[in-house]
Amino acid sequence: QSALTQPASVSGSPGQSITISCTGTSSDVGGYNYVSWYQQHPGKAPKLMIYDVSKRPSGVSNRFSGSKSGNTASLTISGLQAEDEADYYCCSYAGSSTLVFGGGTKLTVL
Amino acid sequence: QLQLQESGPGLVKPSETLSLTCTVSGGSISSSSYYWGWIRQPPGKGLEWIGSIYYSGSTYYNPSLKSRVTISVDTSKNQFSLKLSSVTAADTAVYYCARHGLANWGSPYYMDVWGKGTTVTVSS
Numbered sequence: 258q259s260a261l262t263q264p265a266s267v268s269g270s271p272g273q274s275i276t277i278s279c280t281g282t283s284s285d286v287g288g289y290n291y292v293s294w295y296q297q298h299p300g301k302a303p304k305l306m307i308y309d310v311s312k313r314p315s316g317v318s319n320r321f322s323g324s325k326s327g328n329t330a331s332l333t334i335s336g337l338q339a340e341d342e343a344d345y346y347c348c349s350y351a352g353s354s355t356l357v358f359g360g361g362t363k364l365t366v367l
Numbered sequence: 368q369l370q371l372q373e374s375g376p377g378l379v380k381p382s383e384t385l386s387l388t389c390t391v392s393g394g395s396i397s398s399s400s401y402y403w404g405w406i407r408q409p410p411g412k413g414l415e416w417i418g419s420i421y422y423s424g425s426t427y428y429n430p431s432l433k434s435r436v437t438i439s440v441d442t443s444k445n446q447f448s449l450k451l452s453s454v455t456a457a458d459t460a461v462y463y464c465a466r467h468g469l470a471n472w473g474s475p476y477y478m479d480v481w482g483k484g485t486t487v488t489v490s491s
Contacts, residue, residue: 258431293476302483302484303406303463303478304481305478308476314479346414348414348477353427354427354475355416355429360413
């Protein structure tokens with residue numbers, strides 16, 4: 258069970274859109290529609306932003322969206338705002354009732 | 368509003384057992400709709416799922432930690448606990464407890480409510 262692969266960092270200017278990728282295998286991301294995404298600000302607990310690949314929990318801005326193609330899931334943030342600057346983690350069901358996280362991506366809002 | 372709070376020693380000696388408890392308030396740990404889990408984050412690093420438990424006691428563990436991890440539940444106290452044995456400096460991390468939503472077949476899946484986390488340092 259290896260960690261999912263995410264870019265170490267991405268950046269964008271306010272108002273722009275960015276996409277964070279999360280690449281796994283057919284045993285995790287590609288095998289199930291059970292990908293979730295988390296936002297983590299420094300010193301804080303993670304916050305669920307997306308589940309079931311593309312569903313948003315109540316209270317999460319519709320600027321956040323998720324998708325999946327093959328073994329790669331993606332998180333897109335549109336209309337970037339300063340408050341979006343944080344670390345983002347993907348997580349996938351990996352079979353046998355186990356979960357695997359990505360290594361995390363640091364988003365910088367320029 | 369559901370809240371989770373981790374508690375336990377902040378310093379553990381190498382080779383000893385790390386023990387943490389998560390107290391659930393504002394809701395029942397005996398709900399059939401959720402699993403309860405532990406996740407950790409070493410300093411400056413990413414998140415790692417440790418394992419999860421159902422109110423009935425059914426558990427699932429990260430294969431890489433399975434030999435050292437025990438998660439238990441006390442429904443009378445609305446708490447669940449983590450024990451990690453034979454710790455080393457590599458186990459130094461912020462430890463979070465969280466509530467899991469379920470996959471269609473009932474396995475633990477996304478984490479929608481998190482505790483604030485507790486820092487555990489392994490050092491002599």
